[in-house]
Amino acid sequence: MTINLKTVKHISKLSRISIDDNKAKKLGKDLNSIFSFIEKLNELDTKNTEPLTSIAETTLKLRKDEIKSENIREDILKNSPDKNKDFFVVPKVVE
């Protein structure tokens, strides 16, 4: 399998990472070498194998739905790149 420039651009769109043509070419080369290495898995027959989704085979525990940390609004907003009063600010999304 080969990953062409169009596919690289498509993945970059899905990943929300902008990329120029030069970088896309180099990345395509890297991805192809990595994927040819990954293809090795096709040697294995896994028709009757269950996927391993979690290594810690524990059931999730329920806890009470209670507030543990209060009055942290200011703390949380401290790290925001742009804020207005109690809100995070982002570029305009509605006309």
Next chain:
Amino acid sequence: MSNITDLKLVELVDKIKKKELSSTEVTTAFIERSKKSKKLNAYISENYENAIKKAKIFDQKPDFKKRLPGIPIAVKDLFCTKNIRTTAGSKILENFVPTYESTVTQNILDEGGIIIGKLNCDEFAMGSSNETSYFGNVQNPVSENLVPGGSSGGSSSALAAKLTPATIGTDTGGSIRQPASFTGTVGLKPTYGSCSRYGIVAFASSLDQAGPMTHDVKDCSLMLEIMSTYDTKDSTSVEFKRENYLNNLNENIKGKKIGIPKEYRVDGMPKEIDELWEKGIKIIKENGGEIIEISLPNTNYALPTYYIVAPAEASSNLARYDGVKYGFRSKGENLIDMYEKTRSEGFGDEVKRRIMIGTYVLSSGYYDAYYLKAQKVRRLIKNDFDEVYKKVDAILTPSTPSSAFKIGEKLNDPVSMYLNDIFTVPINLAGLPAISIPAGHDKKGYPLGLQVIGKAFDEQSILNIAFALEKNINFKNNITDWWIK
């Protein structure tokens, strides 16, 4: 008296408890040495002033019941530390100051530990040489221009250079054990679920584990005891009886059955590594252990599996870095443009590469062929271990297929860089504990490590076996202080 910074962790604890040394003396000594060692670039953030203040407060009212009484410790910059900048080695978190403390660092603070700084690492822990950090390469104190391993490269460098008496790292595919091996230090990756992941910047959640990095096995046991706690804030934290690892440490390995997996004898492995392995086998036999040849038939599929599972989880975990609530933001014409520019400028090349691999293997039409396939092979790899653990108590292998390499040597070949983790990755996929201990040098004088892999939640056995090996190997790290003028 010898230099304070030459003392090991357990020795320092002992001297503070006996009032032979104060926390202020110890903390100042490690900070002074750190200040003289900027050339190593081991630190991303320093917390020196604050640390000395804390040491003075400790000395005014010392609590000697604590297990790390006033002990200074620098930690990998992947652990969130309240009010201390936490970058994960990335531009995107360059100015991020957490408002909360990770459970593992909280455990260290609760036992009297003092954080003296945050240590360099590969960006989001993605790398095997510390060369993907936004904050620059780290020098291995063993020799100039040698990588310290990765991703916990700042940790291994600072520890080996004696800038901190012990440290903590994280290990997703070998990120504690490989840098420990490259710097002649001890590193342990606990069983998945042993140490809480709460407050650790997430890379691949089904593989990530925090663990200790120390000068010897005793120090490692003490650190693990403190780090490993059941935590309701981590849904994969496991409740099990945690041992007093240090108290129970015992070099008697009589009757222990140790497996030697034939698949780990890879083509082209340097002769020195084979000899090192033989040396380990000989020591086990001489000390009454039984050596058993075993087979882990799916070993060769571990790396390809890892390079699907880890990027897939990473692409999902790193979706949160969008320039909205915290971290770096770039200007954009609209919201989507802002996201795309923020992530393009904020992440480095290796992180972008892995996000894109992950996005691809999870994308519509490819999920079954890649991600589901990898999860199935992961089951086969785990089954291999389950099968051999019916016959053996632990497994002995080399830690890495080579010694440390030069900075820049493998940067342009991602697959060759990934091959570094060939002996460590299967253990993360199976969720098992493993320890790397220094066991010798290659002909260039660079350290080499041996890895002991245990059964799930049986950290005590691998510590004991490592303890027996350590006593017989008597490794000496011949580090000259070349970076200090």
